[in-house]
Amino acid sequence: MNKLTSKQIVSYQTQLEALQQALTNTNKISDEASAVVELDQTRQGRLSRMDALQGQAMSKAVVARRQQQLTEIKLALKRIEMGEYGYCQQCDEQIARQRLDINPAVRLCIKCAD
Numbered sequence: 001m002n003k004l005t006s007k008q009i010v011s012y013q014t015q016l017e018a019l020q021q022a023l024t025n026t027n028k029i030s031d032e033a034s035a036v037v038e039l040d041q042t043r044q045g046r047l048s049r050m051d052a053l054q055g056q057a058m059s060k061a062v063v064a065r066r067q068q069q070l071t072e073i074k075l076a077l078k079r080i081e082m083g084e085y086g087y088c089q090q091c092d093e094q095i096a097r098q099r100l101d102i103n104p105a106v107r108l109c110i111k112c113a114d
């Protein structure tokens with residue numbers, strides 16, 4: 001398999017940075033949204049406690065997933081910086097381009113991910 005060219009790496013870096021920016025913005029927006037929901041609840045008391053708890057648990061899971069994605073993106077950017085980008089974190093084999101195209105923050109080759 002051919003090594004990634006610096007041009008290709010820059011293109012993945014750009015994608016990762018755009019993704020990071022988008023996720024950070026979404027986090028901000030949902031923070032504001034949940035603040036609004038809390039306000040509505042105290043004012044109107046429409047939502048039952050169960051509904052509120054369920055909604056809270058769901059948005060917590062969403063936020064946790066987003067946080068996880070952000071961490072993976074940060075690590076991928078770090079690997080670019082270190083010149084280690086595109087290699088499997090487990091076996092050091094090169095990760096297939098198609099795999100990086102789907103998720104530029106991917107850490108494992110297809111064999112290790114299985």
Ligand SMILES: [Zn+2]
Nearest residue numbers: 088091109112
């Ligand atoms: Zn591997």
